[in-house]
Amino acid sequence: MITPNLATAISELGGLIEDADRILPFTGAGISTECGIPDFRSPCGLWIKNQPIPFDVFMASGEMRDESWRRRFVMEEIFAKAKPGRGHRALASLYRAGKVPALLTQNIDNLHQDSGIATQDIVELHGNTTYALCLECETRYELSWVREKFDTSGQHAPDCSCGGHIKTATVSFGQAMPVDAMRRGEELTRHCDLFLAVGSSLVVWPAAGFPPMAKHNGAALVIINREPTEFDALADLVVRGDIGDVLAPFIAG
Ligand code: NAD
Numbered sequence: 001m002i003t004p005n006l007a008t009a010i011s012e013l014g015g016l017i018e019d020a021d022r023i024l025p026f027t028g029a030g031i032s033t034e035c036g037i038p039d040f041r042s043p044c045g046l047w048i049k050n051q052p053i054p055f056d057v058f059m060a061s062g063e064m065r066d067e068s069w070r071r072r073f074v075m076e077e078i079f080a081k082a083k084p085g086r087g088h089r090a091l092a093s094l095y096r097a098g099k100v101p102a103l104l105t106q107n108i109d110n111l112h113q114d115s116g117i118a119t120q121d122i123v124e125l126h127g128n129t130t131y132a133l134c135l136e137c138e139t140r141y142e143l144s145w146v147r148e149k150f151d152t153s154g155q156h157a158p159d160c161s162c163g164g165h166i167k168t169a170t171v172s173f174g175q176a177m178p179v180d181a182m183r184r185g186e187e188l189t190r191h192c193d194l195f196l197a198v199g200s201s202l203v204v205w206p207a208a209g210f211p212p213m214a215k216h217n218g219a220a221l222v223i224i225n226r227e228p229t230e231f232d233a234l235a236d237l238v239v240r241g242d243i244g245d246v247l248a249p250f251i252a253g
Contacts, residue, residue: 030199
């Protein structure tokens with residue numbers, strides 16, 4: 001069912017939430033647009049400005065590693081000042097109420113952690129852009145350290161003392177998916193009774209495989225996104241509205 005208006009959407013969603021014991025939210029960039037972080041595929045999204053740098057290109061080219069860090073630091077002001085939005089706060093309320101055991105996200109912005117959901121209960125499928133890792137020895141680097149090296153070297157990406165390249169702790173196109181996160185995502189998906197896909201175009205695979213997996217395992221599937229997605233026909237409820245408006249009534253306290 002595609003809900004005809006906001007009131008119906010909120011009432012239908014409220015009923016499904018009330019009936020559910022184990023809700024699994026699955027979030028995408030759309031939940032963070034009201035926090036000032038552009039998504040990828042909307043008309044003013046990041047994709048339009050800069051095509052992503054695939055992993056093999058990052059590995060092969062020092063210039064592209066420099067470019068990748070330049071782009072990251074251009075975005076820093078936006079990431080640093082973003083606060084959880086109404087969608088994040090509503091999901092955190094459901095988490096505190098015991099309805100949401102854990103959350104699956106494609107986002108890399110750390111806003112679910114900032115909303116009060118414990119880090120161990122957030123499964124990040126595409127990593128996190130608020131810190132960096134050495135791709136060889138996995139040493140963690142803070143962005144302030146990378147920035148200082150970058151600025152004092154004439155805008156060159158620093159390498160780790162082991163010789164490995166340092167990259168934000170995100171998963172680029174062509175980079176292997178994190179095995180643990182995928183395994184946990186699958187387990188959570190198989191055991192939920194309500195799957196809430198929020199703010200994702202559902203075109204990035206393998207993450208996009210989770211909503212149909214949930215449905216095939218007997219969970220109710222809800223898709224909240226202002227644009228149609230490929231899985232709308234499979235969903236029990238489709239809400240084509242603004243995420244903040246739809247989820248605001250579920251913010252507790
Ligand atoms: P996407 O850009 O492909 O899709 C976002 C969807 O959200 C779009 O269909 C858009 O119409 C919808 N949307 C945007 N704002 C909305 C709103 N306020 N209400 C309702 N719908 C809204 O994003 P994706 O599916 O998450 O996949 C893109 C990849 O980009 C992900 O892997 C993610 O890691 C990465 N990404 C993350 C962030 C972030 O962490 N905030 C931002 C940009 C991109």
